[in-house]
Amino acid sequence: MNQVIKLVFIFCCAFLSVLQTRAQKSENNGKASPLYQNNPKLDWFRDAKLGLFMHWGPSSVKGTEISWSRQDHPFDHPGEGPFVPNDEYDNLYKSFNPLKFDADEWMKLAKKAGFRYVVFTTKHHDGFSNWHTKLRDYNIANTPFKRDICKELSDAAHKYGLKLGWYYSTRDWSHPDYLVGDNKKYNDFYEGQVRELLTNYGKVDIVWFDHVAGNWGDYTFQQLFDMMYSLQGKTLLVNDRGARFVKGAKDAPPSEELQKLVEGDFDTPEQKIGKFQTDQAWESCMTMTKCVDGGGWSYRPDGKTMPFKEVIQTLVQTVTGDGNLLLNVGPLPTGEFPADQIAILKKIGKWLLKNGESIYGTRGGPIANGEWGGMTFKGNKIYLHILKWPEDGSPLVLPTLDKKIVSSKGLNVKNPVVKQTSKGTEIDLHANKRDEIDSIIVLEINK
Structure with missing residues (x-):
């Protein structure tokens, strides 16, 4: 471990002059303070740090993976x-009846657990819509449950002061017009659905494409983004997946401006903690449920x-890397969160009540994180x-x-010992005084 620390120290010193002049996307880019992105529309997002992701739909009836457990995945x-x-998969909606679903309870728990924003799957790759869309019959209105889940969730999120994000999959493996012919019918369909989601549910803060x-x-991406911003304003945040898997153009390549537009406002590493990165906002989306597949x-x-x-240490490694954590829960077919995950969410909230000042409203750095x-x-x-x-019991040297x-x-x-020496910043704390999850020490520095 000491050898690792020495290598990090040497690397950081060598890199300081470069960092002053150009941004680097690296987990080892040392003194990061000159590189912090300055984009006011992202301030709330970068302050929030913790979001709740929710993947839910008829697949929960069978307990198989949403969309990916469907036999066919056209063009994928x-x-x-x-x-x-x-x-069988495409008819699971006929038995989807989550009578114990209570949006108010979900959002109240999210608030208590310390989440600052929520993102919900309005439509996943399987094509099922969790709202009363007028553009396709394959939606929640035609289940035994019938109620508009998105409406109830948006109302509850607004009630508890949570920022609201809509996940929307632009893939649609069950739609008859998906990538058929010139794709115009499907393009118009999915733009129409996005329009519904940004028109009928009040303030929306994030569109999370997949x-x-x-x-x-x-696709008409410029038209799509113009429409979204006209409905929700330029403060609307959009992730980086709007056109991630789109290939070369049939006629002419897209302009640099269009490519930049669809790159969105923040990066989205999946099922892993992102690299230390301060010049572009990012959000790791990770599941609380771990499966071998x-x-x-x-x-x-x-x-x-x-x-x-592991949840707390994942949050810490994400935030110290200057990112957000979008932590996912998969609700039961009854409409409830799994009991063991509810217990962990409550513990997260208690931990943040004590230690939240070191998380919320902060930025990662000024030294890159590590093991x-x-x-x-x-x-x-x-x-x-x-x-x-x-x-070996020696002080940690940074x-x-x-x-x-x-x-x-x-x-x-209690009683940490911190020294600035020729070796670097030395931190020591008696072994029996260390926190088993995360020992947090506050340094006050000269302004």
Whole structure:
């Protein structure tokens, strides 16, 4: 471990002059403060840090992966079985009747658990719509449940002051017009659905697209974005997946302006913690349910729930890397969250009540995170999040800070010893005083 720390120190020192002049997207880009993105529309998002992702639909009735357990995935990779035959999967909605669904309870729990925004799957790749869309019969209105889930969730999110995001898959494996002919019918259909979602549910803060197949000429992306901004304003955030899998144009390549537009406002690493990156906002989307096939987005009784310690350390590694964590829950077919995940969500809320000042409203850095943990900062305070100490019992040595430390204290630990030496910043804490999840130490520095 000491060797790793020395290597990080050498690397950071060598890199400082470069960092002053150009942005680097690297988990080891040292002193990051000159590179922080300045985009006011993203301020609330970068302050929020923690969002709740929810994947839900008729597949929960069978307890198989949402969309990916359907036999056919037109114009996409086949995935891994076992699969549900198309006819069976596409008719699961006829028995989808989540009578215990209570949007108010979901959003109240999200608020209590410390989430600042929520993102819900309005439509996944299977094509089922969780709202009363007028553009296709394959939707919640034609289930035994009938109620508009998106309407109830949007009302509850607004009630509890949570920012609202709509996940919308531009793939649609059950739609008869998806990538058929010139694709105009499907393009008009999906733009029409996005219009409904941004018209009928009040303030929407995020549109979270999830890939689409085809060519640039199959879609009118400029028209789509113009429509979205006209309905919700330029403060609307859009992720980076609006055209991620689109291939070369049939006629002419897209303009640089269009390519930049569809790159969106933030990156979305999936099922992994993103790299230390301060010049572009990012959000890791990760499941609480872990499955051997890499899924676990929707209700999977065969999966295992991520332990609380791992959840917190995942949050810390994400935030110290200057990103957000979008943590996913897959509700039961009854409309309830799994009981073991409810318990963990409540523990997250309690942890954030005590330690939230080191998470919310901070930025990652000023030193890049690593195996040992990472840093966040706000004003003249730096928060050290130490997840792993040197195995030989020696102090943890980090790269030298630019400014003098005027005081130090523990946020959730007592009597840490912090020194600025020729070796760097040394942090020591008696083994029996360390927190088993995350030892948080607050440094006050000269302004």
